[in-house]
Amino acid sequence: MQPIGKRRWAIAEGYIPSGSVSQDPALVSHETACILNAGDTPARLRIMVFFKDRAPAGPFKLNVPAQRTLHLRFNDLNDPEPIPRDTDYASVIESDVPIVIQHTRLDSRTPELSLMSTMAFGSD
Amino acid sequence: MQPIGKRRWAIAEGYIPSGSVSQDPALVSHETACILNAGDTPARLRIMVFFKDRAPAGPFKLNVPAQRTLHLRFNDLNDPEPIPRDTDYASVIESDVPIVIQHTRLDSRTPELSLMSTMAFGSD
Amino acid sequence: MQPIGKRRWAIAEGYIPSGSVSQDPALVSHETACILNAGDTPARLRIMVFFKDRAPAGPFKLNVPAQRTLHLRFNDLNDPEPIPRDTDYASVIESDVPIVIQHTRLDSRTPELSLMSTMAFGSD
Amino acid sequence: MQPIGKRRWAIAEGYIPSGSVSQDPALVSHETACILNAGDTPARLRIMVFFKDRAPAGPFKLNVPAQRTLHLRFNDLNDPEPIPRDTDYASVIESDVPIVIQHTRLDSRTPELSLMSTMAFGSD
Numbered sequence: 337m338q339p340i341g342k343r344r345w346a347i348a349e350g351y352i353p354s355g356s357v358s359q360d361p362a363l364v365s366h367e368t369a370c371i372l373n374a375g376d377t378p379a380r381l382r383i384m385v386f387f388k389d390r391a392p393a394g395p396f397k398l399n400v401p402a403q404r405t406l407h408l409r410f411n412d413l414n415d416p417e418p419i420p421r422d423t424d425y426a427s428v429i430e431s432d433v434p435i436v437i438q439h440t441r442l443d444s445r446t447p448e449l450s451l452m453s454t455m456a457f458g459s460d
Numbered sequence: 461m462q463p464i465g466k467r468r469w470a471i472a473e474g475y476i477p478s479g480s481v482s483q484d485p486a487l488v489s490h491e492t493a494c495i496l497n498a499g500d501t502p503a504r505l506r507i508m509v510f511f512k513d514r515a516p517a518g519p520f521k522l523n524v525p526a527q528r529t530l531h532l533r534f535n536d537l538n539d540p541e542p543i544p545r546d547t548d549y550a551s552v553i554e555s556d557v558p559i560v561i562q563h564t565r566l567d568s569r570t571p572e573l574s575l576m577s578t579m580a581f582g583s584d
Numbered sequence: 585m586q587p588i589g590k591r592r593w594a595i596a597e598g599y600i601p602s603g604s605v606s607q608d609p610a611l612v613s614h615e616t617a618c619i620l621n622a623g624d625t626p627a628r629l630r631i632m633v634f635f636k637d638r639a640p641a642g643p644f645k646l647n648v649p650a651q652r653t654l655h656l657r658f659n660d661l662n663d664p665e666p667i668p669r670d671t672d673y674a675s676v677i678e679s680d681v682p683i684v685i686q687h688t689r690l691d692s693r694t695p696e697l698s699l700m701s702t703m704a705f706g707s708d
Numbered sequence: 709m710q711p712i713g714k715r716r717w718a719i720a721e722g723y724i725p726s727g728s729v730s731q732d733p734a735l736v737s738h739e740t741a742c743i744l745n746a747g748d749t750p751a752r753l754r755i756m757v758f759f760k761d762r763a764p765a766g767p768f769k770l771n772v773p774a775q776r777t778l779h780l781r782f783n784d785l786n787d788p789e790p791i792p793r794d795t796d797y798a799s800v801i802e803s804d805v806p807i808v809i810q811h812t813r814l815d816s817r818t819p820e821l822s823l824m825s826t827m828a829f830g831s832d
Contacts, residue, residue: 337508337516340470340552340583346712348742348777348810349825353734362477362546363569370472372510372550384709386744386777392709405472405510405550422734426744426777426808428712436550436581438472438563439810443823445735451567452825453473453576454702457808459712461632461640464594464676464707486601486670487693494596496634496674529596529634529674560674560705562596562687575691577597577700578826585756585764588718588800588831610725610794611817618720620758620798653720653758653798684798684829686720686811696820699813701721703826 339375341434342458354421367410370438373400386426463499465558466582478545491534494562497524510550587623589682590706602669615658618686621648634674711747713806714830726793739782742810745772758798
């Protein structure tokens with residue numbers, strides 16, 4: 337399949353609540369970058385994370401195989417450093433091949449979960 | 461009316477929860493691709509579904525008549541295979557005429573429903 | 585101020601739940617097209633509404649003054665006909681000057697409200 | 709890092725509920741413009757706020773340092789005037805360098821919070 341997407345994406349919103357009513361991994365508060373690499377070439381990604389009052393963190397490096405999707409939880413990023421909880425952040429994701437990125441948060445600070453989602457901002 | 465939209469669309473987020481508090485069809489957890497074909501020509505669509513660690517599924521084929529909308533639940537796709545529940549996926553939708561696609565999820569794993577929606581990523 | 589936006593917009597998702605726990609107008613289930621006309625010229629709009637299995641409704645006509653915003657509830661459209669409840673629909677909004685359109689739904693079928701929002705798909 | 713984004717952004721939806729069940733600052737009903745300035749130059753912003761039936765408010769002026777993000781709550785704008793509560797509004801944000809803007813609302817009028825988010829409409 338022909339690749340679809342852009343090589344640079346930005347997500348301006350970012351916030352991982354430290355609290356969750358549930359400990360079920362599917363229902364723990366989390367923030368996700370859903371990455372689709374529909375093309376025939378593996379994608380090598382570099383993520384930079386931006387904050388309000390300190391220098392950016394990263395690059396976080398990862399790969400998405402050809403014709404696969406990766407729903408990456410920012411909660412799981414650890415190298416070179418974890419993303420602090422209860423802290424505003426933003427991110428820029430760069431890839432060597434076209435990909436598509438959608439941003440989703442599941443918030444379970446209260447017993448009823450709340451969802452939000454948007455396509456990230458793509459650019460070449 | 462003049463057609464509006466693009467011929468290729470991607471949705472990077474996809475996840476159908478297996479659980480629902482309600483059995484009312486309108487309130488069962490579901491994931492929808494809302495497709496608008498505003499033009500005067502029927503649209504023939506092919507959907508490919510991508511996963512984390514297996515080959516893509518599809519093509520799922522369907523038509524949207526001229527000047528009609530179809531709110532397609534991924535839950536209802538069965539041919540060539542159903543979409544697995546509780547599994548991350550993504551999708552690419554191709555059409556032979558311009559269409560518009562918006563992605564919506566209603567999650568009713570808890571008694572209070574939660575909604576999210578975004579325009580898909582369109583490309584030509 | 586210089587105008588910003590596009591002259592043609594599409595919203596592929598549309599669904600007005602007939603039920604609401606609350607009768608407070610701010611909390612009744614509703615679907616909104618938030619329209620911004622930031623320019624110096626009044627905008628004349630024509631809205632067509634599309635369905636799954638009948639001919640489109642409209643045009644619904646309305647104006648948005650220069651430098652004003654209108655948060656239009658589809659619930660309130662009545663001329664030439666009301667939008668049916670509990671029915672999938674989609675819409676195309678055309679303007680004679682550039683505008684910006686964002687789509688929002690507040691769902692209060694259960695005691696806790698649920699929100700979703702996305703920019704509409706703009707085109708020229 | 710190379711800048712990413714656009715210099716003009718519009719958010720057509722805007723509404724700050726006056727009520728909140730919680731007084732926890734993280735959970736008070738709020739509306740946010742998440743701004744990312746990924747480039748090496750500080751961004752100088754001017755925000756105009758539009759209403760249904762009065763002249764626009766602003767410009768509200770603020771800066772976002774190079775390589776930083778600012779999650780701006782419209783609730784906090786005060787100069788030249790505060791944003792009225794329970795009132796429909798929209799906004800245009802202009803910057804002298806490329807930025808990315810995402811719009812998010814947390815609504816806590818009921819005990820369970822509700823979230824929505826979308827990329828703003830970017831233009832050059």
